[in-house]
Each structure stands twice: as structure tokens, then as C-alpha cells.
Amino acid sequence: MAKTDWKAEAKTLKKKLSKLKAKDAAPAKPAKMVSPLAPAGFPALPVIGGVEYAAVEAGVRYSNRKDVMLIRLAPGTAVAGVFTRSSTRAACVLDCQAKLAGKVDAAAGAAIVVNSGNSNAFTGAVGVEAVEAVTGAVAKALDLPASRVFSSSTGVIGEPLPYEKITAKIPDLVKDLREDGIEMAARAMMTTDTFAKGASAVVHGDGGEIRIAGIAKGSGMIAPDMATMLVYIFTDAKISAVNLQKMLSRQVDDTFNAITVDSDTSTSDALILAATGQSPAAEIALRSRVAKDFEAALKAVMLDLAHQVVRDGEGATKFVEVKVTGAASPEDAHRVAMAIANSPLVKTAIAGQDPNWGRVVMAVGKSGAQADRDKLTIRFGDVLVAEKGWRSPDYSEEKAAAYMQRDELVIAVDLGLGKAAKSVWTCDLTHRYIDINADYRS
Amino acid sequence: MAKTDWKAEAKTLKKKLSKLKAKDAAPAKPAKMVSPLAPAGFPALPVIGGVEYAAVEAGVRYSNRKDVMLIRLAPGTAVAGVFTRSSTRAACVLDCQAKLAGKVDAAAGAAIVVNSGNSNAFTGAVGVEAVEAVTGAVAKALDLPASRVFSSSTGVIGEPLPYEKITAKIPDLVKDLREDGIEMAARAMMTTDTFAKGASAVVHGDGGEIRIAGIAKGSGMIAPDMATMLVYIFTDAKISAVNLQKMLSRQVDDTFNAITVDSDTSTSDALILAATGQSPAAEIALRSRVAKDFEAALKAVMLDLAHQVVRDGEGATKFVEVKVTGAASPEDAHRVAMAIANSPLVKTAIAGQDPNWGRVVMAVGKSGAQADRDKLTIRFGDVLVAEKGWRSPDYSEEKAAAYMQRDELVIAVDLGLGKAAKSVWTCDLTHRYIDINADYRS
Numbered sequence: 001m002a003k004t005d006w007k008a009e010a011k012t013l014k015k016k017l018s019k020l021k022a023k024d025a026a027p028a029k030p031a032k033m034v035s036p037l038a039p040a041g042f043p044a045l046p047v048i049g050g051v052e053y054a055a056v057e058a059g060v061r062y063s064n065r066k067d068v069m070l071i072r073l074a075p076g077t078a079v080a081g082v083f084t085r086s087s088t089r090a091a092c093v094l095d096c097q098a099k100l101a102g103k104v105d106a107a108a109g110a111a112i113v114v115n116s117g118n119s120n121a122f123t124g125a126v127g128v129e130a131v132e133a134v135t136g137a138v139a140k141a142l143d144l145p146a147s148r149v150f151s152s153s154t155g156v157i158g159e160p161l162p163y164e165k166i167t168a169k170i171p172d173l174v175k176d177l178r179e180d181g182i183e184m185a186a187r188a189m190m191t192t193d194t195f196a197k198g199a200s201a202v203v204h205g206d207g208g209e210i211r212i213a214g215i216a217k218g219s220g221m222i223a224p225d226m227a228t229m230l231v232y233i234f235t236d237a238k239i240s241a242v243n244l245q246k247m248l249s250r251q252v253d254d255t256f257n258a259i260t261v262d263s264d265t266s267t268s269d270a271l272i273l274a275a276t277g278q279s280p281a282a283e284i285a286l287r288s289r290v291a292k293d294f295e296a297a298l299k300a301v302m303l304d305l306a307h308q309v310v311r312d313g314e315g316a317t318k319f320v321e322v323k324v325t326g327a328a329s330p331e332d333a334h335r336v337a338m339a340i341a342n343s344p345l346v347k348t349a350i351a352g353q354d355p356n357w358g359r360v361v362m363a364v365g366k367s368g369a370q371a372d373r374d375k376l377t378i379r380f381g382d383v384l385v386a387e388k389g390w391r392s393p394d395y396s397e398e399k400a401a402a403y404m405q406r407d408e409l410v411i412a413v414d415l416g417l418g419k420a421a422k423s424v425w426t427c428d429l430t431h432r433y434i435d436i437n438a439d440y441r442s
Numbered sequence: 443m444a445k446t447d448w449k450a451e452a453k454t455l456k457k458k459l460s461k462l463k464a465k466d467a468a469p470a471k472p473a474k475m476v477s478p479l480a481p482a483g484f485p486a487l488p489v490i491g492g493v494e495y496a497a498v499e500a501g502v503r504y505s506n507r508k509d510v511m512l513i514r515l516a517p518g519t520a521v522a523g524v525f526t527r528s529s530t531r532a533a534c535v536l537d538c539q540a541k542l543a544g545k546v547d548a549a550a551g552a553a554i555v556v557n558s559g560n561s562n563a564f565t566g567a568v569g570v571e572a573v574e575a576v577t578g579a580v581a582k583a584l585d586l587p588a589s590r591v592f593s594s595s596t597g598v599i600g601e602p603l604p605y606e607k608i609t610a611k612i613p614d615l616v617k618d619l620r621e622d623g624i625e626m627a628a629r630a631m632m633t634t635d636t637f638a639k640g641a642s643a644v645v646h647g648d649g650g651e652i653r654i655a656g657i658a659k660g661s662g663m664i665a666p667d668m669a670t671m672l673v674y675i676f677t678d679a680k681i682s683a684v685n686l687q688k689m690l691s692r693q694v695d696d697t698f699n700a701i702t703v704d705s706d707t708s709t710s711d712a713l714i715l716a717a718t719g720q721s722p723a724a725e726i727a728l729r730s731r732v733a734k735d736f737e738a739a740l741k742a743v744m745l746d747l748a749h750q751v752v753r754d755g756e757g758a759t760k761f762v763e764v765k766v767t768g769a770a771s772p773e774d775a776h777r778v779a780m781a782i783a784n785s786p787l788v789k790t791a792i793a794g795q796d797p798n799w800g801r802v803v804m805a806v807g808k809s810g811a812q813a814d815r816d817k818l819t820i821r822f823g824d825v826l827v828a829e830k831g832w833r834s835p836d837y838s839e840e841k842a843a844a845y846m847q848r849d850e851l852v853i854a855v856d857l858g859l860g861k862a863a864k865s866v867w868t869c870d871l872t873h874r875y876i877d878i879n880a881d882y883r884s
Binding site: 006 | 451455526529530531567568569598599600704785786787790791793794796799801803807809813828830833875876879880
């Protein structure tokens with residue numbers, strides 16, 4: 001037997017010990033790492049004629065990163081929007097809503113200005129002043145009516161927005177506007193997002209291509225506040241503002257209103273859709289083949305961005321579709337799907353990779369929707385779990401447990417009552433969610 | 443310099459390493475400890491004439507502990523009940539509801555039989571059989587009509603209840619019935635509750651004392667399932683079943699329906715209130731002074747038990763009252779209070795001892811209740827945080843942060859719109875909640 005080299009052994013052990021100690025000392029602090037559910041990278045997005053982007057470091061709250069972005073929309077751009085229904089929504093949201101509801105002169109062009117680091121929410125009269133100052137300064141610099149400048153703010157709540165830091169940078173922003181700057185704009189509005197989110201589509205119009213490109217932020221935290229979601233989608237389609245708004249409103253329920261990270265609704269959620277009309281294709285006529293294709297493509301872009309928001313959900317390790325079929329009405333289907341997707345017990349079971357279908361039954365029961373225990377069918381992916389009011393005789397716990405190890409899961413519930421169906425998308429509830437949100441703000 | 447004894451050094455390091463490794467390997471397993479919010483001990487509860495308790499080890503799921511309890515109620519006992527509104531409620535709940543809705547012969551007496559370890563929920567036709575077998579066996583042993591035997595089950599979902607284990611023990615239970623066994627009964631229905639819950643009151647009736655004593659279980663987990671809550675309250679009052687039910691139904695909204703641990707509703711929640719009529723006091727007449735006192739005392743017992751359930755909330759370290767005033771309607775007040783109490787972002791902030799009032803504003807906004815941002819007033823205890831749509835000029839972050847260190851907190855929101863007010867009680871959302879619920883069941 002060879003003699004043990006105790007010195008070498010001690011060295012190795014010392015190294016191991018110091019590694020383990022380091023790991024032990026820093027368990028809870030959330031590292032700034034990319035979500036395990038993130039796509040490989042930011043996608044290549046098409047240039048949309050008539051849309052230019054710029055971003056600067058204004059130091060609103062963060063240092064050493066761009067935190068204000070400006071988007072110029074060419075004259076003739078139609079603008080549509082949907083916003084949070086929160087009764088405590090931020091001043092910039094109220095301002096956008098008022099401007100979109102008013103008489104609009106599309107010929108003038110438009111602009112969007114967004115800052116991260118401060119949400120300008122619950123800031124009373126000074127919040128309104130800040131919105132007027134920022135949008136007024138952009139309007140002046142770009143020679144637009146103030147009624148055509150839309151703004152968003154995302155970040156800490158209840159702190160006055162240091163708007164002079166933003167207005168001081170507007171000349172720089174205007175100078176830097178360029179057609180290929182969409183990724184930079186997406187990055188400037190990130191808070192604790194772990195990746196920038198983009199999606200696109202191309203539709204064959206009459207006489208040419210119609211392009212759609214969109215960016216989103218959500219749902220990270222840093223200050224922390226609630227998970228705010230901001231979405232901007234651009235297209236070169238020729239389409240009236242009225243028709244654009246109709247399509248957007250029709251598709252929002254099955255896309256952005258069908259995702260949930262933690263059931264908490266932001267004061268700042270905003271989605272603006274702008275159509276510049278610069279595609280060579282003819283104007284999109286209502287009920288045409290192109291209108292149908294365009295709306296489908298728009299929905300695909302919206303859904304893609306919505307899914308990316310869930311994939312960046314705080315602490316998320318699983319991307320989950322909750323698919324409800326056989327409901328008495330679409331409202332019931334949505335209600336059941338949301339009850340499952342928002343249940344802390346379902347979400348912690350998913351985090352624990354536990355096929356805990358009893359909690360799914362519980363969530364169906366509490367949803368308030370019409371449901372008959374004895375007609376329920378529950379599947380985890382392809383694994384039939386329960387049917388006719390009880391665990392399926394063919395149920396294999398091993399198969400279900402193996403399925404739950406995946407990153408992407410489908411929980412399917414058939415209520416056995418009608419034909420309505422809805423899906424929602426969510427993520428799991430993990431220790432990192434607590435780490436991120438139980439941290440003191442300072 | 444002395445020569446290093448590398449062998450001894452390696453040994454010491456090895457020991458340290460193995461200790462640290464062991465610590466690292468078992469961080470998440472929740473220890474079975476008593477909640478830091480638990481009362482000092484089980485209270486001394488008065489004997490209620492006409493109520494006897496027994497408990498046995500039946501081995502339904504747990505070993506080495508009593509897991510089935512029986513309560514006999516003397517002839518003449520009026521029974522009232524409230525139950526979960528879940529559409530997937532358990533067979534025993536449906537059975538209790540049917541029995542209480544039917545024609546009742548109070549002269550016959552009644553009984554309650556409860557097991558822990560298995561909830562007999564979502565168990566289809568065999569679940570119904572199990573309820574019939576257990577209640578039938580108790581009825582036979584106590585010479586009662588089966589329609590006067592009420593049962594509850596709490597524990598794992600979707601597993602057939604091994605009811606023969608229960609029926610085999612009924613002779614032992616009947617033999618052991620005694621008037622001073624209420625704490626034992628409370629312990630037998632615990633699942634992962636960390637303490638047994640009891641409360642009592644005495645009312646001065648016409649001609650003698652009227653006593654009330656109650657026990658509850660919730661909201662621990664072990665198997666795990668959803669947090670089930672079972673409550674049994676006894677009184678020796680002479681009162682009709684109709685009046686008893688009226689009082690119970692009137693008080694349930696402001697007591698048990700005003701608490702939330704995690705927003706998930708059980709399939710098995712049940713509250714049974716039994717009045718034996720054995721007090722020397724005269725029958726309680728409607729709208730009398732005694733009726734008023736009795737209902738107030740009943741409410742106090744219900745609220746005390748409800749608070750104990752929150753104090754035993756999974757992973758709880760803070761007991762929180764959310765107090766909403768100035769609402770346009772009681773429904774709105776309740777809606778706002780529940781939106782705050784159920785918000786994962788509010789609950790994680792409380793866990794982090796962070797006076798994050800922005801999240802309270804967010805929760806008000808998402809509640810769906812009528813609210814005006816500029817009329818909101820928010821207080822953490824005595825600390826005025828926000829008023830008139832913004833942080834109060836007198837707000838002191840230090841004072842608020844110091845307040846949040848306490849175990850018991852009051853978050854008060856005045857909506858400034860009307861006169862309606864409601865309180866709800868909740869706890870914080872901590873890592874232990876994740877530990878308890880993300881654990882695989884096996």
C-alpha cells in the first residue's frame with residue numbers, strides 16, 4: 001500500500017472546505033443571472049420603415065447602463081394601445097389613455113419615451129408634472145403635438161421622477177435615432193429582467209410584405225416594486241387606427257391577459273402598437289385574407305412576447321401551460337385556468353417537481369366556475385392522471401414524476417361540461433421568488 | 443517553527459468538511475417545530491354539558507399518535523354548520539350538508555367523527571361508500587339515526603380512505619367518551635398543525651351561565667394537500683337549530699371567511715356548531731339581550747380560533763391584520779383587504795420586514811374595488827405612510843422599518859370614499875412555505 005501524502009490530502013481538503021464555505025455564506029442573495037428558461041439570444045428583428053430608436057444613460061436610478069429610450073414614429077403612423085386596469089395606475093398610463101381617446105392627427109407622426117428605474121406611480125401632482133415635462137420636451141424636440149407623445153416609466157414606486165435628468169438627454173436621443181436600434185431600446189427599459197425580449201412576423205400583403213416587430217419588458221424586480229410589463233409593437237402595415245385598435249383589443253385577452261407570474265397586477269402595464277403604413281403593400285381591408293393573416297401574425301408576436309415575460313418570471317425554473325377545455329363558457333375556462341396558474345400550492349408543487357394533482361382539483365374547486373367533480377379529467381402532458389372524479393386506474397406516479405422533471409410542462413384539465421377552452425401560461429414559485437422580493441429595498 | 447502535523451490537520455479538515463456537507467445536504471427539510479406565533483399553550487376550556495369526546499390511534503396514515511376522534515352530543519342538541527363552497531368538495535362535506543338540510547330530529551342526539559391523515563376527497567364512489575360506512579358504524583354503536591352522524595376527513599387527497607381501520611376502533615372510542623376530552627379531540631385532527639387550537643367564552647343567560655367551547659385545525663400540511671380547516675364549537679345554550687344557524691352564518695364572514703394563509707381554498711373546510719341545551723339558563727329568545735351577548739361571544743370564539751389558524755399558517759413569522767376603512771361598500775372593503783392579504787409581493791415584503799407601501803397601493807389597484815388613488819391613506823401601525831395620492835411629507839422610513847420588525851402588524855388602508863370597513867388577517871410568505879409545499883409527497 002502506498003504511503004498517504006497527508007500534506008497533499010490536507011491541501012485538497014482545505015480547497016474543498018473553502019469552496020463549500022463560500023457557497024454556504026452566500027445562499028440567499030439572488031445573483032443577476034439569465035433565466036434558465038430564456039431563449040438562446042435576442043432574435044434578429046426586421047427593420048420597420050418609419051420607426052427609429054435611440055437610448056441613453058440618463059442616470060434616473062441605475063448607473064453605467066442605458067435607462068431612457070426614445071422611439072420616433074413617422075407621419076401617418078396609426079397608434080393603438082391597451083393599459084392596466086388598476087385603479088391606482090401611474091400618471092403616464094393615464095396620460096397615454098387620455099391621448100389615445102382624444103382626437104388624433106396621424107399625419108403628425110408620434111413618439112414614445114420610456115425610462116426604467118422609477119415608475120412615477122403614486123407620486124400625486126408632481127407625477128403629472130413629470131409626465132408633462134418629459135412628453136412636452138420630446139414634442140418640442142421632434143416638432144410634434146404633445147398629444148402624440150406617449151410615455152412609460154418603470155421601476156420604484158412613490159419616488160418623484162427626476163425628470164430633468166431625462167429632458168436633459170433628449171437632444172442626445174434625437175441625434176442618435178436609428179432604424180436598427182430596437183434591441184438597444186428593449187435593453188434600456190429592463191429593470192431586473194434577465195434578458196431582453198423581442199419577437200417578429202412577416203405577412204404577405206397585397207403588393208408586398210408587411211412586417212411586425214415587438215419588444216417587451218417584465219417581470220423582474222430590483223427596487224423592488226411590482227412586476228411591470230411594457231410592450232411596444234411596430235408594423236409597417238397600412239391600417240386605420242380604429243382597425244388596429246380593434247385587432248389589438250381582440251387579441252390581448254388570449255395573450256398578455258393570459259399570463260401570470262404571481263397574480264399581482266402592475267400600476268404601469270402598457271402595450272402600444274404603432275402602424276407606420278410604409279410597407280409597399282396595400283391598405284389592409286377589413287375581413288380580407290390579409291386582415292386575417294395580419295391579425296394572426298400580430299397575435300403570434302404578442303403571444304411570443306407574453307411567453308418571454310413568463311420565462312423571465314421572478315425565480316422561474318418551469319414554463320407551464322395550463323390548458324382548460326370542456327368548460328361551460330370561455331369565462332369559466334379562463335377562471336379555472338387562472339385559479340390553477342395562480343395557486344401558490346400548485347406553483348410550489350411544480351417547483352418541487354411533484355405531480356400533485358390533488359392541488360389542481362382544489363384549484364378547480366375554488367375557482368368559482370361551474371365544475372362537476374365527477375366529470376373532471378386531468379393530464380400532466382400525456383400522462384392521464386384523473387378522470388370521473390378519481391385517480392385514473394392507469395395512472396402511473398413514476399411516469400408523472402418523470403414528466404414533472406421537464407422545463408416545459410402542460411397541465412390539461414377537461415371540465416367535461418361544454419366546448420369552451422382557454423390556455424394561460426405561468427411559471428413555478430421558488431425560493432428565488434422569496435429572495436428577490438423579501439429583500440429590503442435600500 | 444514547529445513542524446506541521448499534516449495527518450492531524452487532514453483529519454480535522456475532513457471532520458469540518460463532512461459537517462458542512464451534511465448541513466448543505468439537508469437545508470430545506472422543514473423541522474416539526476411550534477409556530478413562533480403560537481399561544482403559550484392550549485387554553486383551559488369549560489366542560490359543556492352534553493358533549494363527550496374520545497380519540498384513538500387507528501393508523502389511518504400516521505403511526506404512534508391518535509388520528510380519529512369521536513364526539514357524542516346528547517339528545518336535544520341543535521346542530522348548525524357552514525362548509526367550503528368548493529365545487530370539488532369532499533364526500534364527507536357533501537354528506538354533512540345533505541344531513542343538515544334534511545328534516546332533523548334533535549331529540550335523537552348526534553355525533554361527529556373525524557379522522558386525520560386522509561381527506562377522502564376526489565375519491566369518487568368509494569369515497570361516498572367510506573362516509574356511509576363510518577357514519578353508519580357510529581350511528582349503530584351510539585344508537586343514533588345515521589342522519590345525525592356528521593363526519594370530516596383531513597389529509598392526503600385522492601387516496602381511498604381505509605375506513606375499516608376507523609370502524610374497527612369505534613367500540614374503543616365509544617368506551618372512552620368523556621366530558622373533559624376536548625384537547626385530545628383537537629390533537630387527533632391535527633395534520634401538520636404545529637399546535638392544537640381551542641377557545642371559549644361564557645355568557646350570562648337568564649337563570650345561569652351559558653358556555654361556549656371550540657376547537658379548530660389548520661393550516662399545516664404533511665402529505666401535502668391544501669390547507670384544510672376543521673372547526674367544532676359546542677355550547678350548552680338552549681337555542682333552536684334555526685336560530686343557531688342564523689347566528690353562525692351571520693358571523694362566518696367576519697371570522698373564518700376573513701382569514702387567508704395562501705389564497706388556496708380547501709375541499710374539506712367544515713365548521714359545525716352544536717348547542718346541547720344543558721345550561722340552566724332559559725332558552726335564548728330572538729333579539730333579546732342574551733341573544734346579542736351570545737352571538738357576540740360566539741363571534742369572539744370563532745375569531746379567536748380563526749386567528750389561531752393564521753398563527754399556524756405554513757411558514758408564518760408575522761401575524762398581520764389588514765384593516766380597510768372608508769370603502770364605498772362592505773364588499774369593496776373586503777375585496778381590497780383580501781387583495782392586500784393575498785398579494786405574494788405584499789407577503790414577501792412583510793417577511794423581509796420591508797415597509798413596502800408601494801405594493802399595498804398596487805394591491806388596492808388590482809382589487810377591482812372602487813378606489814381613488816388621490817384619496818388613499820395608508821398606515822403601518824401608527825406610522826402614517828401615504829396620503830392624498832403620495833407618500834406623506836411626515837413619513838419616516840426608519841420608524842416604519844422599526845415597526846415592521848414586530849411579530850404582529852396592522853396594515854391600515856383608508857379609501858376615503860365611504861363608511862364601510864372590514865378587516866382580514868393573514869401571515870407572511872416565507873422560505874418555509876416553499877420548503878413545506880415544494881417537497882415531494884412520498
